[in-house]
Amino acid sequence: MTLFSNSQTQGRHVNQNSTRDYFILDRQWLYQQAIVHKRKLIFANIIAFFATLISVPIPMLLPLMVDEVLLDKPAQGVAALNWILLDGWQTPVGYIVMVLMLIVLMRIGSQALNILQTRQFTLVSKQLTCVMRQKVLDKLGRVSMQQYEEKGSGGLTSHLVTDIETIDKFIGSTLSRFVISVLTVIGVGSILLWLNWQLGLFIILMNPVVIYLSRKLGERVKHLKKKENQAFEKFQSRLVETLDGIYQLRAANREKEYLELLKQDAEAIRFDADKYAWQSDAANRLSFLMFLIGFEIFRAAAMIMVLFSDLSIGQIFAVFGYLWFMLSPVQELLSIQYSWYSAAAAMKRINGILELDEEYRPQATVNPFDDKRLIDIEFENVSFSYDGDRNVLDSLNLSIPKGKRVALVGASGGGKSTLIQLLLGIYQKQSGDIKVNGHPIEAVSYEALRDKMAVVLQQPMIFNDTLRQNLTLGRDFDDETLWQALRIAQLSDLKSTLSNGLDSEIGRQGVRLSGGQRQRLAIARMVLNDPDLVILDEATSALDTTTEANLHMALNQFLQGRTTLIVAHRLSAVKQADLIYVLEDGKVVQSGTHQDLLKDDGLYQTLYGNLQAG
Numbered sequence: 001m002t003l004f005s006n007s008q009t010q011g012r013h014v015n016q017n018s019t020r021d022y023f024i025l026d027r028q029w030l031y032q033q034a035i036v037h038k039r040k041l042i043f044a045n046i047i048a049f050f051a052t053l054i055s056v057p058i059p060m061l062l063p064l065m066v067d068e069v070l071l072d073k074p075a076q077g078v079a080a081l082n083w084i085l086l087d088g089w090q091t092p093v094g095y096i097v098m099v100l101m102l103i104v105l106m107r108i109g110s111q112a113l114n115i116l117q118t119r120q121f122t123l124v125s126k127q128l129t130c131v132m133r134q135k136v137l138d139k140l141g142r143v144s145m146q147q148y149e150e151k152g153s154g155g156l157t158s159h160l161v162t163d164i165e166t167i168d169k170f171i172g173s174t175l176s177r178f179v180i181s182v183l184t185v186i187g188v189g190s191i192l193l194w195l196n197w198q199l200g201l202f203i204i205l206m207n208p209v210v211i212y213l214s215r216k217l218g219e220r221v222k223h224l225k226k227k228e229n230q231a232f233e234k235f236q237s238r239l240v241e242t243l244d245g246i247y248q249l250r251a252a253n254r255e256k257e258y259l260e261l262l263k264q265d266a267e268a269i270r271f272d273a274d275k276y277a278w279q280s281d282a283a284n285r286l287s288f289l290m291f292l293i294g295f296e297i298f299r300a301a302a303m304i305m306v307l308f309s310d311l312s313i314g315q316i317f318a319v320f321g322y323l324w325f326m327l328s329p330v331q332e333l334l335s336i337q338y339s340w341y342s343a344a345a346a347m348k349r350i351n352g353i354l355e356l357d358e359e360y361r362p363q364a365t366v367n368p369f370d371d372k373r374l375i376d377i378e379f380e381n382v383s384f385s386y387d388g389d390r391n392v393l394d395s396l397n398l399s400i401p402k403g404k405r406v407a408l409v410g411a412s413g414g415g416k417s418t419l420i421q422l423l424l425g426i427y428q429k430q431s432g433d434i435k436v437n438g439h440p441i442e443a444v445s446y447e448a449l450r451d452k453m454a455v456v457l458q459q460p461m462i463f464n465d466t467l468r469q470n471l472t473l474g475r476d477f478d479d480e481t482l483w484q485a486l487r488i489a490q491l492s493d494l495k496s497t498l499s500n501g502l503d504s505e506i507g508r509q510g511v512r513l514s515g516g517q518r519q520r521l522a523i524a525r526m527v528l529n530d531p532d533l534v535i536l537d538e539a540t541s542a543l544d545t546t547t548e549a550n551l552h553m554a555l556n557q558f559l560q561g562r563t564t565l566i567v568a569h570r571l572s573a574v575k576q577a578d579l580i581y582v583l584e585d586g587k588v589v590q591s592g593t594h595q596d597l598l599k600d601d602g603l604y605q606t607l608y609g610n611l612q613a614g
């Protein structure tokens, strides 16, 4: 079956370490899980057997009531009741009350066992879905950036929520009902055959047909409902997008056009919803009509049997009872294939995630970091292309010496951020060497290097959490250290603006931080990291010149002795670097200090010469 095929990686770039050692949801795994949970599953099935054993005979008490008590033809049933009942209670009312109590007890017993049985299955299903979620989460931590960029996070989120929920439902409710349904249908079928084999056979064969036909009509409704839901989803996502961007839309005077689009979406909902409303009502009624007609045919057939066989009135009542009794188990058995299809499709989608290419993570074979904590980086003839066609970095050579502050400048799109991504191991160079303290970066391992460095990006991530959590990202620091980091990052003023201090909620529902504040928060985060290698990628671009100057002054001391790589457009951020590289079309076209570069005719002078003059 395609669902379980393991070979979906074809046509994709597969990293060196992704040699199918990854976890996947397949028959074998399900089988292993069934073995792991076999005690619960066996217990659940034994309970199911007894639950059915108690409930199936209930309608058989009707012939006893109707024939023996109401029509006054006492036989074994009444004899059995007489054996239990005291003399004074051996009256029709006594019999009815006694049978009522018996039925109530049987129903309570059967329901109690059902609850216990479902409980066993939910224990298993929740355990399995939890394992699945954790496996997918583990995988997400290893998925390569290319894959994230291709898939987008929206699709991945829905897999984690809805698809796993579908599988949970299949195991927890559909499978759990399966045994009970099969046993009930077998039990009821046997009793009907025993009562009157011709009538029994007719009902056993025709019942699934009637339910199948009425279900078919029901599915039509589902299809319509799906269309209505899709229209709603489209409307909703456009609405959220429009409202999120309302400020910019208003400023661009395009608000009306976007609201007009929303109105068109609303119109589409009206069209689909209207169709769904009446057609679903009609289909529901037709579906029920089909069922009622089937039921009436069975009833008529049963009455005809009374004419032509020795079926008693009480037994006819029992047959009617069993018709209802069979209804839900047959329905459940018929729907199992649909649930299986959805669960299989969900599994396939989850396997799609589990098979995504993983980030290349070579194991460390050397430790080039000495006690002095100094790091130097060397790029030797490094080439890289995103699409395998155009080289974004083209035989690039540059060196970032120990403890120095190095700046990368150049026109937008020159490859500066790409270079950082190669250093971080987010993307892999196609050729050349990146060396860390003289060792190839693969031998050092990206994880070991990431441990030593901190990167501050232009648009730092702020979590919907407290200031403390946003600073520490879960690590332990005392308050004084945190305030010290905030001081260096020029964020001391938060002390007076946040009522709850470090424990104030910032992020989406808390205080709204300005672009500049976010950047400074990320710098404070970096300071707390105490890194040996600092990378600032447009990290101060949103600050005003005074704050930026103050920040650089405060950072000067902190960056002393740490290797620093700065990517920036602003002269103020670049000027103080010990060494500046000018990148153009993926190559270093100039290098030197600010003063050296200003003297040369070249890109640097074009970019910064005027500013300097000004």
Ligand SMILES: Nc1ncnc2c1ncn2[C@@H]1O[C@H](COP(=O)(O)OP(=O)(O)OP(=O)(O)O)[C@@H](O)[C@H]1O
Residues within 6 Å of the ligand: 149, 386, 387, 392, 410, 411, 412, 413, 414, 415, 416, 417, 418, 419
């Ligand atoms: N994920 C990506 N997929 C494909 N192409 C990309 C990707 N990221 C960047 N590029 C392309 O690679 C080139 C270099 O981009 P990069 O972001 O490294 O430039 P940059 O020098 O940092 O620019 P800026 O100064 O504007 O930040 C650009 O042409 C860009 O379009």
